[in-house]
Amino acid sequence: MAGLVPPGASPDASKPAHSEADEKTDYMNLPCPIPYEELHREALSYSSLLTSFSIWPETFEGLRFDFTKALNQKFSLSHSVFMGPTEIPSQSAETIKIPTAHYEFGTNFIDPNLMLIGRVLTDGRLNARLKWDLTDNFTVKANAQLSNEPHMSHGMFNFDYKGKDFRSQFQMGNGALFGASYIQSITQHLSLGGEVFWAGQHRKSGIGYAARYETDKMVATGQVANTGIVALSYVQKVSDKVSLATDLMYNYMSRDVTASVGYDYTLRQCRLRGKIDSNGCTTSYLEERLNMGLNFILSAEIDHRKKDYKFGFGLTVG
Amino acid sequence: MADTVISLDKLKAFWNSQVHDEENWAHNMNGRFLVSAFLVPSDFHCHGIRPPEFSAILACSGNEQKLLRAAGLFAGSILLMRNYGDLMAI
Numbered sequence: 055m056a057g058l059v060p061p062g063a064s065p066d067a068s069k070p071a072h073s074e075a076d077e078k079t080d081y082m083n084l085p086c087p088i089p090y091e092e093l094h095r096e097a098l099s100y101s102s103l104l105t106s107f108s109i110w111p112e113t114f115e116g117l118r119f120d121f122t123k124a125l126n127q128k129f130s131l132s133h134s135v136f137m138g139p140t141e142i143p144s145q146s147a148e149t150i151k152i153p154t155a156h157y158e159f160g161t162n163f164i165d166p167n168l169m170l171i172g173r174v175l176t177d178g179r180l181n182a183r184l185k186w187d188l189t190d191n192f193t194v195k196a197n198a199q200l201s202n203e204p205h206m207s208h209g210m211f212n213f214d215y216k217g218k219d220f221r222s223q224f225q226m227g228n229g230a231l232f233g234a235s236y237i238q239s240i241t242q243h244l245s246l247g248g249e250v251f252w253a254g255q256h257r258k259s260g261i262g263y264a265a266r267y268e269t270d271k272m273v274a275t276g277q278v279a280n281t282g283i284v285a286l287s288y289v290q291k292v293s294d295k296v297s298l299a300t301d302l303m304y305n306y307m308s309r310d311v312t313a314s315v316g317y318d319y320t321l322r323q324c325r326l327r328g329k330i331d332s333n334g335c336t337t338s339y340l341e342e343r344l345n346m347g348l349n350f351i352l353s354a355e356i357d358h359r360k361k362d363y364k365f366g367f368g369l370t371v372g
Numbered sequence: 373m374a375d376t377v378i379s380l381d382k383l384k385a386f387w388n389s390q391v392h393d394e395e396n397w398a399h400n401m402n403g404r405f406l407v408s409a410f411l412v413p414s415d416f417h418c419h420g421i422r423p424p425e426f427s428a429i430l431a432c433s434g435n436e437q438k439l440l441r442a443a444g445l446f447a448g449s450i451l452l453m454r455n456y457g458d459l460m461a462i
Contacts, residue, residue, distance in 0.1 A: 272454075286446065290453040293461040300449035302442055309435040313442035315449045317460070332442040 079241055084219035087245035090235035091223075093264050096273050097287035097299045113337055113353040115139055115151075118368030122162075130372075132160035132173075138366065149362045178202035191216045230254025243267055249279075282307030295320050299329075334359045347372050 088095070116138015124130040136158070139151035156176045163170040169185040180200040187193050195212040210227035219239040226232050231254070237247030245266050252259040262279030270291070277285045287301035297318040304311040316329030316337075328338040335357040342350045353366040 288446075288450050288453070290457050292453075292457045296461050298449075298453045298457055298460060300446055300453070302446040304439065304442070309439075311435075311439045311442040313445040313449075315445065319462070321462075332438075332445050 081241075084239040084242065086216060086219055087221055087237045087239045087247070087266070089214065089221055089223070090237045090247050090249060090264065093237075093247070093266055093275050093277065094285065094287050094301075096289040096297070097275070097301050113339060113355045113364060114366040114368070115353075115355075115364035116366050118351065118366060120368070120370045120372075122370075122372030124372070128163055128165055130162045130164075132158075132162065132372075134158040134160065149360055229256075237264070237266075243269055333357070341370075 114136075116136065118138075119135045120132065121134070122130055122132045134157070135155075137155040138153070140154045142150050142152055144150045154177075158173055158175045160171070160173040162172075167187040169183070171181075171183040173181040178201065180198075182196075182198045182200075184196040185193065186195075193212075193214040193216070195214065196210065198207075198209040200207045208228060210225060210231070212223055212225045214221065214223045220237065222234070222236045224232075224234050231251070233249065233251035235247060235249035237245055239245045245268075247264045247266075249262045249264075250260070260279055260281045262277060262281075262283075264277040265275065267274045272291065273287075273289045275285075275287045277283070282305045284304040284306065285301070287299065289297055289299040291297050298316070299318070300313070300315045302311070302313045312331055312333055314329045314331040316327065319326045324340060324342040326338075326340050328336070330336045335355065337355045338353070340352040342352075344350050349370040351366075351368040351370060353364070353368075355362075355364040357363070
């Protein structure tokens with residue numbers, strides 16, 4: 055079988071040249087960047103759907119119980135109970151908490167092209183989310199929060215288009231809210247983007263820019279906006295089980311600044327995340343897998359400066 | 373020898389009066405800020421070289437010190453993570 059090797063082939067000589075070509079950036083073949091709103095997904099949490107990506111967990115105070123029952127491969131129901139104090143915004147520096155308890159009933163329909171999620175709570179709130187992949191490149195998203203309280207209901211539509219090495223999004227919401235964002239891969243590791251929004255009801259507009267640099271070992275992001283916000287984040291992937299992150303949020307209008315340092319340990323039976331920030335607030339979140347489908351959750355947030363101590367525990371089934 | 377002891381005592385007394393006395397300490401800190409605030413403007417000349425002690429750090433207000441602290445924490449964390457992050461691996 056000596057004739058199998060094609061004539062003229064010299065594999066040893068061609069291999070180094072081929073690998074050099076791989077290392078050089080092919081600017082016509084760049085990867086598609088991640089969506090603009092998920093720029094900080096490794097470091098910050100922008101929505102509850104992204105919490106699993108985020109190194110910063112959503113801490114809570116009190117008791118939480120979640121039960122999810124799958125009726126078939128696509129459809130599932132969820133029941134959630136929450137009991138504990140809820141913080142309400144106050145003008146003074148003191149924290150005001152009101153004890154609350156509510157039950158939440160939810161339905162989830164998850165299909166490769168269509169995702170529908172609905173939640174209704176005993177305090178009269180309704181949350182609904184839709185994500186519909188019309189084609190491989192075009193997605194429609196919608197979300198709505200309805201409430202009994204006047205002027206507290208919101209709705210928004212997003213139209214996302216994914217190109218070969220760019221993503222663009224147009225959004226419109228109630229209160230004459232319009233927004234658009236665009237993010238483009240510049241090199242294999244760097245992507246740059248920008249966004250604009252206009253809120254007709256409040257007669258406000260804004261523009262922002264963002265950059266993301268990603269390698270196998272680290273992700274660095276930066277975002278600035280004319281609303282006065284500067285957000286920087288850096289995530290170091292130390293190993294498959296361990297990530298370390300730090301972020302800085304600065305508002306140059308209100309001169310408020312917060313820096314945080316955190317860690318994320320993903321072990322076989324548990325996931326432990328925690329952070330400490332420059333305001334002296336320490337947070338920790340533990341998810342322990344007791345059994346298949348049964349998770350025990352412990353949450354703690356200690357703010358020595360405000361003397362605000364939050365401890366929560368919960369159970370997740372399914 | 374006796375003279376040295378006396379001057380040391382005087383130095384200690386002076387140090388205690390300036391640092392451990394609340395009124396004097398407050399006056400000293402304010403004085404430094406006032407002087408540095410006066411000297412920081414660009415038209416101040418000190419033989420063409422700005423004295424290092426009147427740096428921008430001294431002229432900072434509380435908010436700027438908070439920003440420096442947060443920025444220092446952010447930058448320091450990045451340096452530590454990049455250089456010693458492997459020590460945290462399991």
